[in-house]
Amino acid sequence: MFRPQLFDTLKDYNKARFGKDLMAGIIVGIVALPLAIAFAIASGVTPEKGLYTAVIAGFIIAALGGSRVQIGGPTGAFIVIVYGIVQQFGSNGLIIATFMAGIMLVLMGIARLGIVIQYIPYPLIVGFTSGIAVLIFSSQIKDFFGLQMGAVPADFAEKWKSYFLHADSVNWYTFLLAVCTVLIIVVWPRITRKVPGSLIAILVTTALVSLLKLPVQTIGSRFGSIPSSLPVPVIPDLDFVTLKNMVQPAFTIALLGGIESLLSAVVADGMTGGRHRSNMELVAQGAANVGSSLFGGIPATGAIARTATNIKNGGRTPVAGMVHALVLLLIMLFVGKWAALIPMPALAGILVVVAYNMSEWHSFRAVLKGPRSDVAVLLTTFFLTILVDLTVAIEIGVVLAAFLFLRKMIQSSGVNVLTGQQQAGEMGAEALNGYKILKGVEVFEITGPLFFGAAYKFKDALRVIEKPPKILIIRMGQVPVIDATGVKVIEEAYLEAKRRHTKLILSEVRSGQVLEALRSARLLFAIGKANVTDTFEEALKRSAVLMAQGV
Numbered sequence: 001m002f003r004p005q006l007f008d009t010l011k012d013y014n015k016a017r018f019g020k021d022l023m024a025g026i027i028v029g030i031v032a033l034p035l036a037i038a039f040a041i042a043s044g045v046t047p048e049k050g051l052y053t054a055v056i057a058g059f060i061i062a063a064l065g066g067s068r069v070q071i072g073g074p075t076g077a078f079i080v081i082v083y084g085i086v087q088q089f090g091s092n093g094l095i096i097a098t099f100m101a102g103i104m105l106v107l108m109g110i111a112r113l114g115i116v117i118q119y120i121p122y123p124l125i126v127g128f129t130s131g132i133a134v135l136i137f138s139s140q141i142k143d144f145f146g147l148q149m150g151a152v153p154a155d156f157a158e159k160w161k162s163y164f165l166h167a168d169s170v171n172w173y174t175f176l177l178a179v180c181t182v183l184i185i186v187v188w189p190r191i192t193r194k195v196p197g198s199l200i201a202i203l204v205t206t207a208l209v210s211l212l213k214l215p216v217q218t219i220g221s222r223f224g225s226i227p228s229s230l231p232v233p234v235i236p237d238l239d240f241v242t243l244k245n246m247v248q249p250a251f252t253i254a255l256l257g258g259i260e261s262l263l264s265a266v267v268a269d270g271m272t273g274g275r276h277r278s279n280m281e282l283v284a285q286g287a288a289n290v291g292s293s294l295f296g297g298i299p300a301t302g303a304i305a306r307t308a309t310n311i312k313n314g315g316r317t318p319v320a321g322m323v324h325a326l327v328l329l330l331i332m333l334f335v336g337k338w339a340a341l342i343p344m345p346a347l348a349g350i351l352v353v354v355a356y357n358m359s360e361w362h363s364f365r366a367v368l369k370g371p372r373s374d375v376a377v378l379l380t381t382f383f384l385t386i387l388v389d390l391t392v393a394i395e396i397g398v399v400l401a402a403f404l405f406l407r408k409m410i411q412s413s414g415v416n417v418l419t420g421q422q423q424a425g426e427m428g429a430e431a432l433n434g435y436k437i438l439k440g441v442e443v444f445e446i447t448g449p450l451f452f453g454a455a456y457k458f459k460d461a462l463r464v465i466e467k468p469p470k471i472l473i474i475r476m477g478q479v480p481v482i483d484a485t486g487v488k489v490i491e492e493a494y495l496e497a498k499r500r501h502t503k504l505i506l507s508e509v510r511s512g513q514v515l516e517a518l519r520s521a522r523l524l525f526a527i528g529k530a531n532v533t534d535t536f537e538e539a540l541k542r543s544a545v546l547m548a549q550g551v
Contacts, residue, residue: 002109002280005068009317017317024315025323028071028306031196032058032324033331035306035354037219037339038347039074040298042139043082045091047219047339048226048332049297050074055230055329057288057300062321064284066114066277067265071306071321072288076354077260078253078299080135080390085249087154091296093246096236099293100243100250105258105286114278117258123370123378124397125259126363131385131393133358136351143348144178146171146216156386174216174345177205181349193312198350205346219347220340228336230329233294252391253289257301261285264302271311305357373404406453413448415461418475435536440470441543447478450486450514458489468500471543475536477508487521494527503546506532507539 032054040050054073061072085094108117135156141163142152148169153159181201188197209216219226265276281302288300310320367378377400384393437443444461448454474493482490490506497504509515509532518524524532533539 002283003277004064004280004284004318005066005277006063006318009068009319013317013319018319020314021317021320022323024310024313025320026327027194027196027313028310028315028320028324029327029331030199031309032071032073032303032306032328034198034202034342034347034350035303036074036328037342038350038354039076039079041219041223041344041347042076042079042136042351043074043298044086045082045094045298046223048336051226051328051332051336052230052295053292053297053300055325055332056295056297057292058328059322059325060288060291061261061284061300061302062318062325064280064287065318065321066280066282066284067268067302067307068274068276068317069268069272069307069311069315069320070261070265070276070281070302070318071310071324072261072285072300072302073306074298075260075301075303076136076351076358077129077132077256077301079139080132080385081249081252081256082298083139084154084389089246089249092236093242093249094298095293095296096238096242097246097249097253098289098297098299099236099238100246101253101257101299102286102289102291102293104250104254105282105289107286108254108258109279109282109284109286112279113258114262114282117255117262117278117282120259120398121374121377121401123367123374124381124394124401125263126360126367127378127381127397128385128390128393130359130361130364131382132390133355133360134386136358137355140348140351140355143217143344144175144352146174146345171216173214174343177208177214177216177343178345178349178352180208181205181346182353185350185353196309198353201349202342202346205343206341209343210341214343217344218340219342219344222344224340226332226336226339228333230332231296234296236293248391252394253299254286255394256390257285257289257299258282260304261302264304264307267304268307268311271308272316373408376404377401409449409451410453410457413450413454413457414446415457416445416447417461418443418445435540437540438471438543438547440547441473442469442471443473443475445475445478449481449483450476450479450489451481451483452485455485455489458493462493462496468502471503471505471546472497473505473507473536473539473543475507475539476514477510477536479514480511482511482514482517487517487523490518491521491523491526494523503543504531505539505542507536508534510534 036050036054037047040047058073061070082094085097138156138159142149147166149162149166153162184201184204185197188200208214209218261281262278265281269276285301292300367374377397380400381393381397384396446458494504504527506527531542533542
């Protein structure tokens with residue numbers, strides 16, 4: 001349904017509901033403040049761009065979204081992608097990629113791909129999410145320890161090599177503030193969950209730096225003051241060469257944004273008992289990214305942690321998400337200038353905690369104990385994300401998962417020769433279950449999907465017939481689906497049987513998809529409707545009739 005959830009929730013909205021949404025929105029807005037700034041800085045852009053994104057995209061996602069409780073904005077998953085785009089194409093390239101990604105997401109929603117994206121293999125999601133967590137953690141080492149070094153290399157191995165080369169330049173004030181931030185975030189929920197630990201950590205560390213004049217970097221010392229207003233929206237300049245260069249980064253943003261937003265919506269459904277509209281959610285995410293790019297922001301998507309915070313604090317309608325965006329706007333307008341005092345180690349500590357929460361190490365360990373095919377997808381995606389590129393990791397991970405699934409499908413398909421000397425013994429007797437088979441009748445059974453990956457099994461089974469039987473019965477009761485290659489194989493079996501003067505009977509063709517595929521290929525007409533039966537008993541009766549006719 002292409003209708004925002006906001007329209008439905010306003011039908012029976014009341015003052016009591018607004019009170020709960022208002023409180024939840026205020027709390028989530030406060031939670032989102034340090035995260036928006038931290039994600040922007042870690043992505044290689046100025047801190048205000050994170051605030052622009054949280055305000056503009058957060059409001060649009062709530063207003064147009066297919067989930068009642070989704071909170072949108074910048075997330076940790078985009079840090080690696082955005083940083084790479086900024087390093088290669090600059091801030092203008094990022095704006096164009098975000099704009100294009102928004103258009104792609106809208107088109108995905110209109111094409112009703114919301115359900116398809118939800119079927120991305122779980123090991124792949126865990127693999128690239130854990131890989132992103134490692135990269136986020138790695139990107140914060142400089143600010144966590146206050147290392148006196150130049151720009152941090154983009155390559156993972158070079159990054160850690162540079163860290164070790166400058167290990168003797170640790171600023172212990174910076175390190176202690178970062179550790180203090182982590183400890184406050186971890187311990188504070190034991191005191192109260194009403195006020196986010198990240199906010200308390202920022203207030204405490206900012207006060208310590210200001211009062212004690214500690215020699216650590218702050219947002220102001222690195223980036224200058226933060227603007228106290230939204231910029232004028234600007235449509236990015238687009239030309240063919242730029243569009244061509246930005247297609248792949250934009251697609252990566254769109255794919256990751258779609259996956260994360262729908263995962264967040266699914267998690268929210270589990271917490272509230274609701275049901276989101278996946279295609280409408282994709283359209284909203286696309287509109288939000290277009291809106292964010294117009295204001296110079298960064299990519300946005302549904303944020304699982306902030307959405308969960310919204311739900312736990314009573315938010316049940318999109319109004320809470322809209323309030324969260326307005327709260328951030330008010331903070332930026334009236335308190336934004338004070339954000340320049342926030343110490344960089346505090347933001348590094350927050351992102352280290354974010355990286356730990358993203359790592360999903362419990363899920364990672366659980367998948368490692370699963371089937372080898374899932375382990376292969378997990379580790380391949382994980383290491384490609386870290387060592388190569390997130391786009392490559394997703395592409396190869398999807399292809400690998402598809403091939404491994406295909407292998408499982410092939411293994412689940414089989415062709416058994418149930419009569420004749422080739423399979424004399426228990427298999428044929430058990431499968432035929434006491435049926436009396438006339439002399440001159442051969443019975444084959446196909447199990448599982450008959451598709452291009454399993455077609456060769458059927459061809460090999462037909463080759464074992466040395467002396468042409470008078471009648472060949474192919475049992476297809478356990479064939480749920482058939483593709484064009486499977487239809488072609490059946491057609492070849494029919495033509496070969498016709499050449500050898502053998503009558504072909506298809507037995508137990510029950511699947512509507514299989515029946516329709518055979519009908520479309522005109523095989524039902526060629527074989528003869530009388531020779532395509534619903535049950536094996538009917539096939540045996542038909543074989544007896546044909547034998548009596550002297551076939």
